[in-house]
Amino acid sequence: MSSSEERVFVTGASGDIGSGVVRGLIKNGIQTTAYVRDEKKAEGLFKDELKTGRLTIVVGTYSSVDVFTKAIQGHTRLFLLFSAIGSKPTEMSQVKGTFGKIAYEQGVRQIVDLSSAAVSRLGKKGIIAYMHTAAEEKLWTLADDNPEQRSLVVLRPTRFMSSQLMTDVHPVKHLNKLVFCASPSSVTTWIDSRDISDCAVVVLSESVGKHDRNVYELCGEAMSNEERAVVFTKVLGKSITYEQKSLEDFYKTITARGITHSMAYNFTFPAPKDASNAVTPEISIIIGRPLHTVEEWLKENIKAFQ
């Protein structure tokens, strides 16, 4: 791709995945627009990138459709991420449908959608899978309305390793335990958010035709709860055990923290039986290196758990 012809618009740009996408695109010499709701936060995050003169910051939200409509003009590609936290079940598909339609109508040729592996595994079962499946359906319909001009690539990651910063810091630090409601042998599938960002950057930097209509699942490692406790023990140098809470206790604890019924119920689903087959080493063909492991991630984030 001639980077001078391309302009990439990144939503959720100040988040975990989006910030990695912005940094990678700028590194590749691509004109990039970061769509953020907090300008100061973005200026702090992207100090170095702003110095290149290739990064523009636009302030807007998922509900400021007018701002988005004006700002997307002149862009050739869109990285589309909707943060589901605190949203209504139908909001993700509404926002992605609206932003996707406007983007394609304004001449965007490629949308890279940040979806979820729950779409492949659960369809519409559970609120997370429902939101992403309904959103994907809208985007596929939009893309197929004009297949010659409109390319769509979907990234379906499994559970982010960074989620451990939310769920595991307190019990590891204060109880020397990992605590969840699944059995010790139940497998969870993990991906490092840098692997997702790097994959998106490659897709957004290479020719549109190369990746058109691919669905890329992303899973770096599948690990049982007791195996993960062994990794924590090794990296932290102290004994960490796994404790299985009852479903009822787990549900009550997380709803008491303000998590909605639908989300809490979703988190109680047992892992799919074939979870250990979900790893995707083939993503290294795209990103040019192996995917990160939980152990690597933990070593880099060890301070949070000490």
Ligand SMILES: NC(=O)c1ccc[n+]([C@@H]2O[C@H](COP(=O)([O-])OP(=O)(O)OC[C@H]3O[C@@H](n4cnc5c(N)ncnc54)[C@H](OP(=O)(O)O)[C@@H]3O)[C@@H](O)[C@H]2O)c1
């Ligand atoms: N966590 C997992 O295990 C997992 C697994 C698969 C898929 N996913 C999907 O990954 C996505 C989350 O990605 P992430 O971890 O990068 O999220 P994140 O770090 O929480 O970042 C979310 C981004 O969205 C922005 N944002 C939030 N509300 C907004 C609003 N109303 N208007 C405009 N921007 C808004 C945030 O802005 P601020 O920086 O100002 O807060 C931030 O830039 C979700 O779609 C989720 O379903 C997550």
